[in-house]
Amino acid sequence: MSNEIENIFKQKFENFESAPSAGLFDKIQAARAKKKRIVIWMWSSAALLLFSLGLGYAVLSTSSDSKLAEDNTIEKEQNTELITSEEQIFPVIENDKLPPSANESADPKEEVQSSKTKSKTTGGANSFVSQKEKKRQSSIDDTVLPQAENRTVNEELAKLYQKIHDANKNADPKKAKIFTRNGESEVDLSAINLANLTKRNIPEIKTPITNIDSTNVAQIDRPQDGDKADINLPIGRLVRLSRWSIEASAAGGFGSRILSGPTDYVTMRNTTESVKFSTAYNLNVLYRINTKWSAQTGVSLVNRRENLSYTSADQITYMQREETRTETIIHPVLGEIEREYTVTVTDSSVQKGNQTNQTNTYLSASIPLVLERGLYEGEKWSLMTKIGVLAG
Amino acid sequence: MNQNKNSTNDNQLNEHDLINGCIRNDVHCQQLLYEKYSPKMMGVSLRYCNSKMEAEDVLQDAFIKIFDKIKTFKGEGSFEGWIRKVVVFTALKSNDKRVNKFEPGDIDNVQEPSLDSKAVSNMETAYLMNILQELPVGYKTVFNLYAVEGYSHKEIGKMLGVTDVTSRTQYSRAKQYLLKILAKHGIKRI
Structure with a gap:
């Protein structure tokens, strides 16, 4: 008899299903x-x-180079061609015959161009320089090489530039000479807006100069590739850039x-x-x-x-409640009787999800x-x- | 021949295809498998738990295990049996976390049970489930494992980490406790 309970439960529950x-x-x-x-x-x-x-x-260098940068402004550009510091060789424009309209222009850009060009000449061309430039340049002795602080001046190179300048004194303005560390070449100066030149748009130099008296320069050492200047700084830029920037x-x-x-x-x-x-x-x-x-x-x-x-x-919420039910059972003694019993009923309610x-x-x-x-x-x-x- | 295969024969996918789909992590196959077995496994889970919510938690954990470990099913024995085993073990683990396995019941003086089996047979299964759920977790576990699942006391002892003698004793007490509850519900002992 004691196994009956197992059998009943096994029979009832073995295949019992309830939907989750x-x-x-x-x-x-x-x-x-x-x-x-x-x-x-x-x-x-x-x-x-x-x-x-x-x-x-770009941040200017605050080291002694700032002094150098200052030296290279148009006011002292006169000496630029002579400056060949250990760090840098600047390209130089050489031309002493700019169109008069450029010389007399009130346009600052033109002023830069003319003064810069003027600066490469040795006297006699002061009329090309603005009044401001004249005033400043009057204090500079054109005949004396600059004694730039903390820098050495390559006198030999200065001489070279001077010779090149002399050789091209009467050159066509459209064939200005430009010197870079790669050598010297001629460019059409009138086609270049010097004031807007930056290090990124230096004119490409293709035509090598031909009318220099090579006998005069043959004995002079030239800047070599090994020199420390490995960046062609812009001709028209008024300040020297540091390698560092923010x-x-x-x-x-x-x-x-x-x-x-x-x-x-x-x-x-x-x-x-x-x-x-x-x-x-x-x-x-x-x-x-x-x-x-x-x-x-x-x-x-x-x-x-x-x-x-x-x-x-x-969201599904379950709530349990007690429910009283009636059932008919067969009582061993009383026979078929109605009996009340209480069951726990689980109700569920669904709350729809929210849109977020x-x-x-x-x-x-x-x-x-x-x-x-x-x-x-x-x-x-x-x-x-x-x-x-x-x-x- | 094949044109309706996918559209109409979802229910006709055989068990082997379902299992392979689940191994491939195919969500559709997982859903079909879930729909096929979840009502029955919910029935199993309910017997080990005190409420539907608990049972659903167990069922959820069990199906996560089933989907994760289905590739370990080697095809030995029935697949349903394997699933049922996972559900039972998950329920045991869940009970293990919640309460002590064996609560001492005040049943020492209960006599050897005998039962109006006809009255019990006439009871609705859902009602019987409520009665079963009233058992303390330890008793319910041993009773389910032995009476319904058909495990031997030795196997039960192994599962629960007790001796088979303890399992036997607990089962005996569980049965007496159950009769007591049945009596409370109007089923008298003969």
Whole structure:
């Protein structure tokens, strides 16, 4: 008899079924996705910059070089051709026959051009210089080589330039001589706006000078490639740039990210999130290695935003209550009788999930270590490529 | 021949296809598997738990394990048996966390039970479930494992980390306790 109870329960429960709540499967899937180890790689900043606005400024060297930079302003440009410091050889424009209209122009740019050109001549051309220039130059003895502080003057080179100048005294203004560390050549000066020259648009020199009396210069040492000047500084620029500069920039755009991990998790993220306008800010110290390469490092802040839109899962609430029921049983003694009993009934109610729209913001700071290479340098546009890492 | 295969024959996917789909982590196959077995496994889970919510928690954990470990099913024995085993073990683990296994019941003086089996047979299963759920967790566990699942006391002892003698004793007490509850519900001993 004692086994009867087992048999009854076994028979009753062996195939007993009860439907679980709707939505349990979704819970299982969500829980599985959470449980798994999630590896997420985000490259937010890398893809952020679709459009960028850059602001930058160059910082003058505060070392003794600043003195040198000052020396190279137009006021003292007269001596520029003689300056061949250990650090730098400046290209020099030589021409003593500029068009009169340029000499008399009130345009500051023209003034720069004329004064600069004048500065390469030795006297007799002061009429080409503005009043201001005249005043300043009156205190400078044209016949004496400059005794620049803390610098040595290559007298031999000075002599060379002088000879070249003499040889070209009557040259065509359209065939001005330009000297660079690569040698001397002629350019059409009238086609060049000297005031706007920068280090990026120095005229390309193609035609070698031919009318120099080579016998006069043959014995003179020329600047060699091994000299320390490896950057052709601009002719028209009034200050000398340091190799060091600070660059600040800001960018805005739409940043995306790539997720990897469980498929369901990635799908869930991709279906609930969308990109929003994001911003990035950089403050870098830049060291120009040579004309094409520079190295940068600093701080990079990326403020990536994304829109989160989802509908939360339905909330199911269970409530238990006591319910009195009646049943008919066969009593061994009393026979068929009605009996009241109480059962616990579980009611459920479903509250629909809410639609949520919100913006998530991810702020990240990193230190970029970047090498930059110029690919194209035009008058207004330039193209460069960067390679490096962001640590942070 | 194949044109309606995907659209109409979801229910006709055989068990082997379902298992393979789940191994591939195919959500559709997982859902079909869940729909096929969840009502029955909910019935199993309910017997080990005190409420539907608890039972659903157990069922959730069990299906997570099933989907994660389905590739370890070697095809030995029935698949339903394997699933049931996972559900039972998950329920045991869950009970283990919640309460002490064996509560001393005030049943020492209960006599050797005998029962109006007809009255019990006439009871609705849902009602019997409520009665079963009134048992202390330890008793309920041993009773379920032995009487319904059909495990031996030796196996139960192994599962619960006790001796088979303890299992036997607990089962005996569980049965007496059950009769006491049945009596409370109007089922008298003969």
